[in-house]
Amino acid sequence: MRYTYSFLGILITLLFACKADNANNARVSPDIISTDAPLDLSKTPMKDFLFLTGSWEGEFDYLLNPATAETEIMPMTCKIKQDKHRITLNYIYAAKDGREIADNQEIFHDKSRGIYFGGNYNAIESIENTSENTTIVLSRIGSENKKPADVKTTITSNGNQVKIIKEVKPEGKDEFSYRNTYTLNKSN
Numbered sequence: 001m002r003y004t005y006s007f008l009g010i011l012i013t014l015l016f017a018c019k020a021d022n023a024n025n026a027r028v029s030p031d032i033i034s035t036d037a038p039l040d041l042s043k044t045p046m047k048d049f050l051f052l053t054g055s056w057e058g059e060f061d062y063l064l065n066p067a068t069a070e071t072e073i074m075p076m077t078c079k080i081k082q083d084k085h086r087i088t089l090n091y092i093y094a095a096k097d098g099r100e101i102a103d104n105q106e107i108f109h110d111k112s113r114g115i116y117f118g119g120n121y122n123a124i125e126s127i128e129n130t131s132e133n134t135t136i137v138l139s140r141i142g143s144e145n146k147k148p149a150d151v152k153t154t155i156t157s158n159g160n161q162v163k164i165i166k167e168v169k170p171e172g173k174d175e176f177s178y179r180n181t182y183t184l185n186k187s188n
Contacts, residue, residue, distance in 0.1 A: 039085040045109045048127050049087055049117075051134055051157055052080045052107075056184035058161075060093060063179050078184055118153055118166070125152075133158050144170040152176055160186045 041050055056078040064070045075094040080087060086108035093101040105119065113121040115138060122138035134157045142151040150169040162184040167176035
């Protein structure tokens with residue numbers, strides 16, 4: 001009987017804890033709050049990414065073969081805007097065969113996981129804002145050839161151009177190596 005009362009106390013505590021976690025101030029995914037009114041992102045950790053909004057054109061340079069360091073460049077355009085509590089990036093790549101390839105990405109902040117950027121949650125390593133340039137360095141644990149790897153994304157902007165550079169450092173290596181670069185120039 002004593003165990004039943006102990007178990008009941010634990011069960012009741014868990015029920016209240018779960019109910020409290022569903023409150024509006026709890027950690028929530030963006031999908032759960034997608035019906036909320038737009039946030040003023042300038043008062044959130046997203047403020048440092050607002051410089052990305054606008055229309056851009058440029059190129060996507062990516063590594064085809066790490067052994068030979070062969071890369072390929074695809075021309076692209078990108079429209080970046082705030083959509084409620086996230087920033088959406090709508091890319092259109094021009095493939096060599098003439099096809100247009102659409103890719104939609106997003107940036108948002110999750111209180112428990114960090115900044116979602118490039119399809120993954122990232123930690124902000126550093127942010128430097130000067131009157132002329134902005135540099136943001138993001139990091140996360142990822143994989144390279146099915147092995148753990150550190151992934152670093154560096155975003156730099158001078159107002160008219162944005163570069164987003166992704167590098168990886170596989171487990172057991174001492175240095176980061178190049179994976180891809182977005183070079184975006186402000187469109188009129």
